[in-house]
Amino acid sequence: MEAESALLELRLVGDIQGSFRVARYQRGYRWGVLEVERLLNDIWDNGDEDYSLQPVVVKRDGETEWELVDGQQRLTTLYLIFAFMQREHLQNAPPPYSIAYDTRPGSQTYLQELDAARADSNIDFFHIYRAYACISSWFERHGVKRQHVANRFYGYLFERVRVIWYEAPKALDSTTLFTRLNVGRIPLTDAELFKALLLSRSRGRNGTTDRAHEIAAQWDTIERELQHPDVWAFVADEQAAQSPTRITLLLDTLAGGPRGRARPRFHTFDVLREKVEQSSPAEVWNEVVDLHALVLGWFENRNYYHKIGYLVAVGERFSDLVALAAGRTKSSFEAVIDERIRDTIDLTPSGVTTLSYETDSHKEKCRRLLLLMNVETVRRVAYSSERYSFRLHRLGAWSLEHIHAQNAEGLTKAEQWREWLRLHREALTDLPQIDEARRKDLIARIDDIGDEIDRQMFQDLARDVMAAFTPMDASTSATVHSVHSVTNLALLASGHNSALNNAVFEVKRRRILGLDRKGAYIPICTRQIFLKYYTDADAQQVHFWSTQDREAYLSAILSTDGGVGLYLKPEVPLS
Numbered sequence: 001m002e003a004e005s006a007l008l009e010l011r012l013v014g015d016i017q018g019s020f021r022v023a024r025y026q027r028g029y030r031w032g033v034l035e036v037e038r039l040l041n042d043i044w045d046n047g048d049e050d051y052s053l054q055p056v057v058v059k060r061d062g063e064t065e066w067e068l069v070d071g072q073q074r075l076t077t078l079y080l081i082f083a084f085m086q087r088e089h090l091q092n093a094p095p096p097y098s099i100a101y102d103t104r105p106g107s108q109t110y111l112q113e114l115d116a117a118r119a120d121s122n123i124d125f126f127h128i129y130r131a132y133a134c135i136s137s138w139f140e141r142h143g144v145k146r147q148h149v150a151n152r153f154y155g156y157l158f159e160r161v162r163v164i165w166y167e168a169p170k171a172l173d174s175t176t177l178f179t180r181l182n183v184g185r186i187p188l189t190d191a192e193l194f195k196a197l198l199l200s201r202s203r204g205r206n207g208t209t210d211r212a213h214e215i216a217a218q219w220d221t222i223e224r225e226l227q228h229p230d231v232w233a234f235v236a237d238e239q240a241a242q243s244p245t246r247i248t249l250l251l252d253t254l255a256g257g258p259r260g261r262a263r264p265r266f267h268t269f270d271v272l273r274e275k276v277e278q279s280s281p282a283e284v285w286n287e288v289v290d291l292h293a294l295v296l297g298w299f300e301n302r303n304y305y306h307k308i309g310y311l312v313a314v315g316e317r318f319s320d321l322v323a324l325a326a327g328r329t330k331s332s333f334e335a336v337i338d339e340r341i342r343d344t345i346d347l348t349p350s351g352v353t354t355l356s357y358e359t360d361s362h363k364e365k366c367r368r369l370l371l372l373m374n375v376e377t378v379r380r381v382a383y384s385s386e387r388y389s390f391r392l393h394r395l396g397a398w399s400l401e402h403i404h405a406q407n408a409e410g411l412t413k414a415e416q417w418r419e420w421l422r423l424h425r426e427a428l429t430d431l432p433q434i435d436e437a438r439r440k441d442l443i444a445r446i447d448d449i450g451d452e453i454d455r456q457m458f459q460d461l462a463r464d465v466m467a468a469f470t471p472m473d474a475s476t477s478a479t480v481h482s483v484h485s486v487t488n489l490a491l492l493a494s495g496h497n498s499a500l501n502n503a504v505f506e507v508k509r510r511r512i513l514g515l516d517r518k519g520a521y522i523p524i525c526t527r528q529i530f531l532k533y534y535t536d537a538d539a540q541q542v543h544f545w546s547t548q549d550r551e552a553y554l555s556a557i558l559s560t561d562g563g564v565g566l567y568l569k570p571e572v573p574l575s
Contacts, residue, residue, distance in 0.1 A: 023178075051162070068099070106124075230389070239252075253318060255272055347369065353485070355369070371393075421458075506544070534553045
């Protein structure tokens with residue numbers, strides 16, 4: 001939305017004047033009792049506190065004439081409140097503005113007459129009069145205090161209740177804007193409102209320097225640089241990622257306040273507007289520029305990039321990290337974020353070895369531990385410009401997968417059983433360690449299974465096939481390393497192929513190598529697992545995931561040189 005020539009201000013309801021025209025692309029007045037009473041109650045309950053209504057979007061038709069692009073329902077209801085007070089002699093002044101309609105000229109006359117006898121003659125008249133009757137009932141409910149309530153309510157409209165007055169650029173197509181705000185249900189954002197306010201307050205007046213064009217250019221530069229996918233992916237928390245504009249992350253951070261659903265609509269705009277009024281547009285804008293520079297500084301620093309990117313990926317909020325950095329030296333800030341990382345996994349070395357996929361409370365710790373392992377592996381490579389891709393990580397759906405599945409009990413459908421057998425038949429043909437007679441027997445049994453496969457037939461055959469892919473030290477491994485321990489887990493892209501998820505190491509290794517050849521994104525540690533990177537060359541059994549492999553993998557995880565050892569808490573000494 002073009003905002004460079006838009007004007008924005010907070011305008012008291014009592015200061016709204018002139019003639020408003022509702023164009024033909026809009027329907028008539030349609031507020032019901034619920035909306036009218038909500039407006040009345042909100043104004044009354046807010047009392048002597050400042051209160052801002054939703055934006056009223058207008059375009060100038062003349063000196064005191066306006067096209068009312070958005071806000072017809074609110075302005076019409078406020079008009080009816082003024083009209084009620086005058087007609088009931090609760091106040092002497094008439095409504096301070098008028099409303100006309102391009103396609104319904106009779107509605108303007110009816111607003112002035114409010115004839116109950118004609119209320120049912122026209123759908124627009126019906127809704128207008130019903131709203132007027134609702135206003136009358138609301139005041140009547142105050143009984144003998146009606147005049148007192150009217151006096152105070154009238155005072156609120158002139159002293160406390162404001163609209164966000166947004167004068168759109170003349171060049172902007174009214175129908176397109178109306179469609180966006182109403183039919184498309186895309187409201188004006190805090191960023192758009194703040195930008196319009198900032199630019200309107202930055203235009204030169206009475207000899208002051210006009211900075212509006214400079215700020216507009218800087219705004220576009222910041223938005224463009226935050227649009228860089230790698231910059232955005234490492235710093236945008238979950239809430240920010242949903243924002244249509246990237247600069248909103250910076251504005252929300254400066255505004256502070258409640259988060260999520262508890263955050264009032266236009267909270268950021270209201271807070272930053274107050275900052276502008278208390279200081280100056282230039283001072284507030286400089287805070288935005290400084291925060292943008294902080295983001296780019298973090299991005300350019302490989303340590304900050306990886307550590308902050310990890311924290312954001314596991315749910316830390318950007319605004320909290322900014323608060324941590326405030327007033328700290330680089331070294332003290334890095335020490336603080338190291339401690340924050342340590343808190344996200346909250347594990348000792350022995351705690352890592354006892355993690356189990358079967359325990360619900362452990363799953364998230366396993367996921368964070370392995371993500372941190374991947375991030376640290378990239379970060380700790382000396383003299384490298386490579387970065388962990390939080391962009392690709394965010395695009396994918398990553399799950400904890402068993403490196404070597406030891407049963408296929410998770411498969412329950414015939415098509416899953418057949419797919420599992422197909423994958424393992426392919427792997428059997430290239431398995432050198434297996435006895436040839438045993439290989440031929442298993443392949444023949446798979447080929448003979450036919451279409452009449454049932455659960456028992458599959459389980460019996462799957463057990464024998466898995467035995468062929470299980471290393472000789474499996475019994476020792478099961479004692480020391482559970483199939484559900486972290487030594488048998490890796491981050492893999494989530495998919496719908498449950499047969500592959502329940503496959504043995506060799507089948508998954510072939511799949512990973514195939515994806516790697518095609519250029520698919522595979523987390524670095526997952527690739528290294530299936531390439532036997534962690535195991536000494538003389539101990540490798542390429543087609544199996546053995547006890548030695550698991551122990552080498554665990555050592556790499558616990559290492560302070562490329563693993564997560566730096567972020568593990570010390571063991572608690574036995575008393």
